[in-house]
Amino acid sequence: RLVVPRIYSMSHVKWLSEIELVKEPHSGIYNTKIYVNKEFQDGKWVNVQARWIDLKSYITRCEPLGDGSFRLSGFAWGGEESISRVEISTDHGVSWTNAELTTAELPSSLKEIEGVEYFGSWQCFSTVWRPEAGRYTIGSRAYSSSGQAQPLTQPENVKGHFNQCQIMWRKVDI
DSSP states (O other): OOOOTTSOGGGSOOSOSOOOOOSSOOOSHIIIIISEEEEEETTEEEEEEOOOOOOEEEEEEEEEOSSSOEEEEEEEEOTTSOEEEEEEESBTTSSOEEOEEEOOOOOHHHHTOTTOOOTTSEEEEEEEEOOOSSEEEEEEEEEETTOOBOOSSOOTTEEETTOOOSOOOEEEEO
């Protein structure tokens, strides 16, 4: 596999048989027709190659800890910037709590490379949650090192394959 810092993994080939260096993005069907966003420009929808993605986070696990509490964990994407913090809401955005940021365990082959920058990659986060019985709507919101916040809703002028950067809410029954 090839790790390309700051480029969202779905926009580059992952299984390699050879590497060719080029100055322009590849113009094959996946990059021009399938992995695209659509932007409303000059009165019409146009395809835009989905190589970069804005701030994004998502809670991927709600794990019971055995004492009535749960560990909510997930991943955040910062793109060109590092993630400064991630907040978690369990009441559909009425209130927010800072999650703990942790670094993913790197493969041993990458640990040996000195000076490699990993910002612009996925950032792990988690928090312990002690809910009462009931139905909850949970979500996470990432913030970049420059203070940019993950959007609450999807921009109206963009749609497509990778424009899923708004907060993704999930229902959880306890």
